[in-house]
Amino acid sequence: MKIAVLGGDGFVGWPTSLHLSDQGHEIHILDNLSRRWIDTELGVQSLTPMDSIQERTRVWHAETGRRIHFHLIDLAKDYELLKGWLAKHRPDAIIHFAEQRAAPYSMKSDRHKNYTVSNNVNATHNLLNAMVELDLDAHLVHLGTMGVYGYSTVGAAIPEGYLPVGIETVDGRTVSQEILYPSNPGSIYHMTKCLDQQLFQFYAKNDALRITDLHQGIVWGTHTEQTRRHAQLVNRFDYDGDYGTVLNRFLIQAAIGYPLTVHGTGGQTRAFIHIQDSVRCIEIALKNPPQRGGRVEIFNQMTETHRVRDLAEMISKMTGAEIAWLPNPRKEAAENDLIVRNEKFLGLGLDPTTLGEGLLDEIVEVAKKFAYRVDRSRVPAVSAWTKDIAAKVERDPEGKRLKSVS
């Protein structure tokens, strides 16, 4: 297959490109490299020394003889360029990772809110629009998030995208209908994924586009089979307060002797998936496209759920790290349960790599190896969800906060 990987220079996009290239697919990465620019803006860098995309693809070719092509295109701003590229290459499948994906970054300031909404909505809409315009019947696989569901509080399991509900008619009957699961996003970033969902629903209905939306949990880990093959194929590893995600952050904090930063009670339950499984899920999704004219296919792409404080305690036990209980910069319920259905990927052969598999050690290894690259001042999460919360967090400045260690 000829596959376009939009956002293929990113944390999930890069190992996905390698994995699919390894299987013999023709891979084209389209990326505007905005994520590298954001590193510059924030003054942070990947824990792992990450080469340029041009150098990475050169190394991959030298190692395997396979070519991954790179095209510098901004999906959100270069509609005509994107359309021209799609018209020329007419890929069989398109994997869409190309969005601003950090919730804290999306809440930093009004500029960051606008950027996230505008970048993500326009990237997704430009793509759908161009596909229709070109009559391109490629299978579109999009990376969404578990965060579109909000966190169920009524003790119901979160289904894979669609929810059967009973609606009362005027003559007193109850009619059962399947609706897109009601969304309740917790940040501007998550909200953009809810907007994406609406775009997908419309284009599947009006134009019969074949779309798969993967509602992904938090990705942990760093290596996949392919990134291990050469030092320069190493994956990105974000540890900073904006882009670093909870499990990976705890592991690096442990490795550099920084207390594990738990926000609030740590009672938030989150869904997780290892990077190797994420890549496999995308492969499975590619092999199982929906029918033309059918509804948007939705998978819950996660393998386990954990409460944040349980993770912290586990890693603390494993590494001896302390735990710091900090005020929560997010506006969210202090405690939530989360029950998630994921039978679809399991039924199609996914064999999950869970936290118990010993891969945590591997990440601590990576973290220790590159600990000299860590800027400790970038570890705290400082983006607050509202000005009130920001004021509260500031009244309890970092120094003091880190003293209140368990």
Added chain:
Amino acid sequence: MKIAVLGGDGFVGWPTSLHLSDQGHEIHILDNLSRRWIDTELGVQSLTPMDSIQERTRVWHAETGRRIHFHLIDLAKDYELLKGWLAKHRPDAIIHFAEQRAAPYSMKSDRHKNYTVSNNVNATHNLLNAMVELDLDAHLVHLGTMGVYGYSTVGAAIPEGYLPVGIETVDGRTVSQEILYPSNPGSIYHMTKCLDQQLFQFYAKNDALRITDLHQGIVWGTHTEQTRRHAQLVNRFDYDGDYGTVLNRFLIQAAIGYPLTVHGTGGQTRAFIHIQDSVRCIEIALKNPPQRGGRVEIFNQMTETHRVRDLAEMISKMTGAEIAWLPNPRKEAAENDLIVRNEKFLGLGLDPTTLGEGLLDEIVEVAKKFAYRVDRSRVPAVSAWTKDIAAKVERDPEGKRLKSVS
């Protein structure tokens, strides 16, 4: 009150500005005049000779001694300008009409799709974002559409925004929850209003903004009490295939001896409201803001529903006009029922002006008076929802189509 009317140069925004100014409120119109530019793009014009906004506000001042202020600002593109304006003026209320509002225009081409999504999403988001940034606790009243609901097909009445549903828990109980009514938009334009809804839900929850969303039916009529006061205060009247809406279009077609253009079987049921009632509803909504921290207030702003073919037959009987049954350029169900709850406005004192009130004659009068301004070639609706439909509509060109008259 100091009220900002965003999009106050438009069909509903202008009479709303006059009505509220007449009541002694301080009115500021913010508009980028894009609607006038679209007239130029399409080579059409309002049936009624519409002066510049500067001239209209001058005439209003001469007639009443009251000032309406005009500010040329693009909400979607000039975030800093908008924020600066809001910071300086800090209005008590904001009425937001400023979006591209024609479904056929939004489906014309890929450029029009992109424009509609980008203009509407960014306009709404910039506004919400700036309000939070400035800690501006103004009551935001937005004009949405009945089209966000899609058209209910299960025989249930459409509630005012929120739907009670039963959700099954893992232990077999059914928990009742109120959700935002599942959306099912029929065009890119309608979809943008669904995206707006998501933005409102988020900002009401995260930032406690006070927001009212008016899900409006198709507006008919042209005059209000204030627009009647002087020839130069006349309202815009769109009759072309893109911006003209069904009832007003039938009336002008009747007035110029053009067959009434019914798409498909005319079995579509639509919700309607007279322009005078629309303006009154907005006044009522302004007087009943939601509480800070409460949920988004949603009203169904419509007074009656009719099937399109019934309207055509009524107007045919009234005027002797013929009916032309044309292929439907839209992708939609041929026939649909529509039962809509609107008790909230009625309970707050709205006394509806229905089709039976003799105001239809008034519009035919207006149409006859300005019939010399009509470009007959602009009357047909030519934007098709998909390329397949476009091909079908073209195979049956206008000349032939208009012969198949009932």
